[in-house]
Amino acid sequence: MEKLHKEKVLRISEQLKKFYKQKKKVLIYHGTTNSTRRQIFLKDASIDTSDLNNILSVHPEEQYVITEPNVSMDCLVKATLLYGLVPPVVMEFPGITVGGGIQGGAGESSSFKYGTFHHTCLEYEIVLGNGDILTLSPSQHEDLFFGTACSYGSLGVLTKIKLKLIPSKRYVQLTYHRMTSPSETIECLKNRMNKKLDFIDAILFSNNSGTIMSGIYSDKKKLPIVTFRHAKDDWFYTHAEKITNKHDTWVELIPLEDYLFRYNRGAFWVGFYPFKKFNIPFNRFTRFILDPLMKTRVLSRLLQAINISQRQIVQDLVLPENSVLEFLEFIDKTTHIYPIWLLPSISPPGNDKLSPANIESDLIIDVGVWGKISGDHGFMIDINKKIESMLDKLGGRKCLYAHQYYTEEEFWKIHDKAWYDALREKYFADNVFPDIYEKTHVRERYDFSFKKGLWEILKSPFKLPVHR
Secondary structure, eight states: OOHHHHHHHHHHHHHHHHHHHHHOOOEOOOOOOOOSSOOOOTSSSEEEEOOOOOOOEEETTTTTTEOOOOOOOHHHHHHHTTEEOOSSSSSSSOOOOOHHHHHHOOOOTHHHHOSSSGEEEEEEEETTTTOOOOOOOOBHHHHHHHHHTTTSSSSOOEEEEEEEEEEEESEEEEEEEEEEHHHHHHHHHHTTTTSSSSEEEEEEEEETTEEEEEEEEEEEOOBBBBBSSSTTSSSSSHHHHHHHHHOEEEEEEEEEHHHHTTTTTTTTTTTHHHHHHHHHOSHHHHHHTGGGBBHHHHHHHHHHHHTOOOGEEEEEEEEGGGGHHHHHHHHHHHTOOOOOOOOOOOOOOOOOOTSTTTSSSOOOEEEEEEEOOOOOOHHHHHHHHHHHHHHHHHTEOOOTTOOOOOOHHHHHHHHHHHHHHHHHHHHTTTTOOOHHHHBBBBBBBOOOOHHHHHHHHOOOTOOOOOOO
């Protein structure tokens, strides 16, 4: 396996040497994406990394795994659970890849303990713009190790990752706590950080209804066991809302993989919108019938295929704890979008200046705002820019997988351009890779075509990348 990996990396290295001599900007093609921007493959100006999809080795005694970047979360978890281990942070969509989590600054309900996914990485292998192959760690090329996180492939091609693992158990014991306001929710999130928990996140169903969900690893106990991966199961958020409407507090057991990927079916609640658009009743029977189309791999493909992302608000906004309530009030008045996801996190030490978590605060909270509002293309851009403006005012940062409409001046007021440009020059990126602003700024209006995109999905609804 390692020999095959070296062959792939040498191929990439040779391609980059050629582009570097030509001073030609190239794109990195991964095969799949959870970005809201279109993924483009240009034969003569792309580095194809889609075959970097193998787990190279698991080291149970030392508790780490060596993996290529295009290994998905569900494949990674299955491989490590064979040894009773799991990554400390596992993104909630099974199709998100290791490389995607690093380059996108992804977090999950264990981020209040470990930070975002890249904070759990111990070492990277990267191919530079000039074709050199480097190993990065906190003690080896430290500046590029921390700079690579959330750089969206603008500093080099990530080819191998050494990732920390921790012991796991069979279940997560999850406790739901009913909340009656955003202020109560924020305060309780902050207070519960002192508890001995393994997981915590929250959902606001409306301005006066929400739930905090706190979990611990657990072996089997005399508690209700609930699953979320089967077509007959509730979507997680509908289950959580039913419990919130009935109980002040509720405790249950969830099999570990069901918990880790609990938001897969329905993509949190984004999968509700097709039901609404086509006047399909939203109930357990219709969700059962449409289940193959309602998982995140298919929904992500659909988002890309029909170019619908510019008709939605799809944003993760990260703020210091003391600014979150004001931001939630702004979102309520400006978009009226609910549910809203709240994810508390820490930002461990490190010079990861491109990370949305790079905020000076003991606790930061990711506010997930994903939904449909009425308005034409210009109106949607205006709303997004208003969100960006308020975020900047409150000292927050956005995850750049989503649309960003900042001017270059606005963008570089948020991010350290001098530091970033120096990294690009030092590690031969400036003549080969578009910079992060070029890669994430939305300049074009996408051509929306529902029929074309739906046909693409219906032709092969189960088409998935192969991960070994």
